[in-house]
Amino acid sequence: MPIVYSTHPLHPNAARLLDGHADLVVASDLTPGTLAREAQTADIVIVRANLPDALFAGAPKLKAAIRHGAGLDMIPVEAATAAGVLVANVPGVNARSVAEHVIFVALALARRFRAIDRxxxxxxxxxxxxxxxxxxxxxxxxxxxxxMGHLGKAIAAIAMGGFGMRVLGHTRRNKGFPDGVEAVARDELLKQSDYVVLACPLSPETRGSIGARELALMPKGSFLINVARGAVTVEDDVVAALESGHLGGAAIDVFAEQPLPADHPFFSFDNVILTPHLAGITEESMERMGVGAVEETLRVLKGDLPVNLVNPSVVAQYRRRFA
Incomplete structure (x- = not known):
């Protein structure tokens, strides 16, 4: 049977969908060399860890790399495309989990939960x-x-409907927002917001986009919540804004270096909530992500294209490979 190589174990309900269709193999460790070596015989790779470029050059049977979730920064899409490999993801499936986490940490910051409990x-x-x-x-x-993708919209719905918050939104195009969300320029959003939530993908445009200048625009005592990617911020500048007291606090789930080093300055602040990149992980979301990734896997194994194909330019080359 075909081999589905997953960087991590799948939710049991997702794994069961592969029964009779493919053999599931889970990575023995997540080092680049191991991933490249163990994927050599794979037909499909399901991705929850950073893949090395070399994996694609050394896996002649590989049809698709399918993200267990939405963010594509773990998959070198250009290397996959050059090798004639389909890339797909499962967008939106953990948006509710992350959105609830955002409201949870916003409440904890607002009510000074860490300090009160301590x-x-x-x-x-x-x-x-x-x-x-x-x-x-x-x-x-x-x-x-x-x-303001799936995640931003989910956050806005809870904030407006559940807590009566005024919600401002910003994207590159600044349109297509839900009713009640005000589209504003990024600098204006920073100036007016009591809470700034980073919910954007990591891209060349967003990398390092929240630094000293942007943090200085935020009102004194306001809060920063990052559930995007650590590299969207300049972490040293966030530390400086916390040290000066300009930021009233922060909730950070994602970091430039993961795992977060034990001596990182973030650990020294009582008004900072730190979580280990788990905002989108719940029992429910793990099942949705796993099932979604396996459903895309089964489509590819049957000869169909993924519903959420992210590199459509590869299709002609892919079809030649498996003609």
Missing amino acids: DLRHKGWLAGRAHSLSARELDGATLGIIG
Whole structure:
């Protein structure tokens, strides 16, 4: 049977869909050399880790690399295309999970949860209660979302419908937003927002796009929430804005270097919520992502193109390879 090589185990309900159609092989480790070597006999690769360019040159049977999720930064699309390999993803399947995480950390920042919990445990009742004097409500606050794809729209729906927040949005085209979301220029969004959420893909245009200049535009005491990619920000500039007190706090799920080094300055701030790139991971989203990736896998194995093909220019070369 065909071999489906996955960088990580799949949700059981997703793995079961392959029964009788393909053999599932899970990577023994995630080093580039291992991934390239173990993928040599694969027909399909399901991706949750960074793939090396060399994997595509050394896998003659490989039909497709299918992202277990939406972001394509883990797949070297140009190398895949040059090798005649289809690339697909499963957009939108974890948007609700990430959106709920954004609201969760926004509430925790607004209500000073980390400080209250810490001081109640270690200093007593009154020390914990003292932080409530500077706590805030989300109702009536302005939330600015940079990136209004599936994720941005899901965040906006919860923020407006559940918490009465004013929502500003910004994308490169600045159109097609849901009702109630105000389209504004990026600088204007930064100036007006009490909470700025980074929900955009990592691209040459967005890499390093939130640095000292952009952070200085944000109101003093405002909050930064990053669920995009770490490299969208200049991390040293975020640290500086926290040290100066200009930023009231931050919630960061993604980092320029992952895993986050134990000596990173982010760990020194009481007003920073850190999570290990898990905003989109829940029981429900893992099933949706796994099932979606396997459904695309089965389409390719049957001879069809993926529904969410992201490199359509490769199709002619792909068909020649498997004519």
